[in-house]
Amino acid sequence: MSENMQDSPQGTSAVTHSGGSKRWYVVHAYSGMEKSVQRALMERIDRAGMQDKFGQILVPTEEVIEVKNGQKSVTERRFFPGYVLVEMEMTDETWHLVKNTSKVTGFIGGKSNKPTPIPPHEVDKIMQQMQEGVEKPRPKVLYEVGELVRIKDGPFTDFNGNVEEVNYEKSRVRVSVTIFGRATPVELEFGQVEKV
DSSP: OOTTEEEOTTSOEEESOOOTTOEEEEEEEOTTOHHHHHHHHHHHHHHHTOGGGEEEEEOOEEEEEEEETTEEEEEEEESSTTEEEEEEOOOHHHHHHHHTSTTEEEEOSSBTTBOOOBOHHHHHHHHHHHHHHHHSOEESSOOOTTOEEEEOSSTTTTOEEEEEEEETTTTEEEEEEEETTEEEEEEEEGGGEEEO
16 A cells, blocks of 8 residues: 555545545445455555545444444444545546456446546535444434334334333433233343334
């Protein structure tokens, strides 16, 4: 790797140069291979000596809290599976470099040989979403009040109920379950319920 590439905490890679003619483009990659494409692009840019034509190469991710067997773990989730964002100056050489990278199927938007860049405000929104995901990881599954869920663990296994309250800080949900014709509130952990 060259000294002008660096890794940031979100797993994004940045080239420290900034040029006025660089725009953001969406590159379609094989699903699950986004990080591999990111690394391959960085290596190819280095070998070709085109660092001045490229900016950041992002795989937009956020951190999510997953509860398995009562244990909380923080995992990474991709916002746009199968897509990599590339900041670059669009020329024939840079287009070919990206297009001929292993596991890349092409650019999104515009014509196949003249892709359309995405607007800067969209990129800002994605960057902000990534930063929020690092600062405060979200639960992997989001529940809404009034939503129907099935209890999959505990004394009320296989009962269905409606979500009355969601507490993301404690990873708990209060569900109204009908027992003997009466609605009874039951406090459960996220891992004990699933969406119906």
